[in-house]
Amino acid sequence: MFKHILVPMDGSKLAEAALPAARYIADKFAAQVTLFHVVEKDAPSQVHGQKHLTSFEEARRYLEEVVQRWFQGVHQVECHVHETETELVSQSIIAHAAELGHDLVVMCSHGRGKAFHLLFGSIAQKVIAGGTLPVLITHPDEQGEPPPFACRQILVPLDTDPEHEKGLPVVRAVALACSSELHIATVIPTYESLPPEEKVSARTLPSTASRMLELEVRDASEHLDLLARELTDAGIRTSSHVLRGDPAETIALAATEAKIDLMVLATHGKTGMKAFWTGSVAHAICSRSRCPLLLVPISEAS
Numbered sequence: 228m229f230k231h232i233l234v235p236m237d238g239s240k241l242a243e244a245a246l247p248a249a250r251y252i253a254d255k256f257a258a259q260v261t262l263f264h265v266v267e268k269d270a271p272s273q274v275h276g277q278k279h280l281t282s283f284e285e286a287r288r289y290l291e292e293v294v295q296r297w298f299q300g301v302h303q304v305e306c307h308v309h310e311t312e313t314e315l316v317s318q319s320i321i322a323h324a325a326e327l328g329h330d331l332v333v334m335c336s337h338g339r340g341k342a343f344h345l346l347f348g349s350i351a352q353k354v355i356a357g358g359t360l361p362v363l364i365t366h367p368d369e370q371g372e373p374p375p376f377a378c379r380q381i382l383v384p385l386d387t388d389p390e391h392e393k394g395l396p397v398v399r400a401v402a403l404a405c406s407s408e409l410h411i412a413t414v415i416p417t418y419e420s421l422p423p424e425e426k427v428s429a430r431t432l433p434s435t436a437s438r439m440l441e442l443e444v445r446d447a448s449e450h451l452d453l454l455a456r457e458l459t460d461a462g463i464r465t466s467s468h469v470l471r472g473d474p475a476e477t478i479a480l481a482a483t484e485a486k487i488d489l490m491v492l493a494t495h496g497k498t499g500m501k502a503f504w505t506g507s508v509a510h511a512i513c514s515r516s517r518c519p520l521l522l523v524p525i526s527e528a529s
Contacts, residue, residue, distance in 0.1 A: 394493030
């Protein structure tokens, strides 16, 4: 599945939070790794309060040192510094990922919690929005250090859009390579947790609205059970869960309580990514969750 991993680095300790995940995936898939730095035009000497790479030679030495610290024994590791200064770092990352044949980008978010989307912003957000490759996002631990990475427990939130299930082949490959336990889940709102616009109409017939939600629970349970059986037949320990409540809050809480190592979300290309960052459920999940996130782009819905 993953044969060539791109890891953008800016020289900061925070960016190194991506390295455990990159090393882990490289080992599991026997993948090639490219450590990458773009020389930014008028680069500041610091980024996120830490040292920032500002020259070709400095970047080259740093990346080679990272290889020695993190990637000894990996199948193949390369260091690539794009020395032509640019103001568009994210576009350069996207262009190199496409040109060099990468199939996964691993990056650090530099943020977490409710500020996740703000700090996630800038480079990482633009790479996700502008690219077509899966992007694995991690973040530093409470001390700002690279956290351990594992894939023992994977959570895949699904909604009623069958397009989102197109990301399951990636999930299946990761689960098999990592011997993971897979949890697929969906959330059906309760009458009380309906979005305001839906609740207004539901108030006219509250009993009917509650009955319709119960039918959604039944249908979702049957559908997820079918998906779980298919994944189990493929050799993956899989469980299915239909939860009730606010979708984003419920998924984030479930991820915490189940000690999920990786959450996988399918996204609809550029248009969907734009929606992703402007108020979708997926965005709300990311804002509340602290576990690493694998975003899998899928084609636009017809």
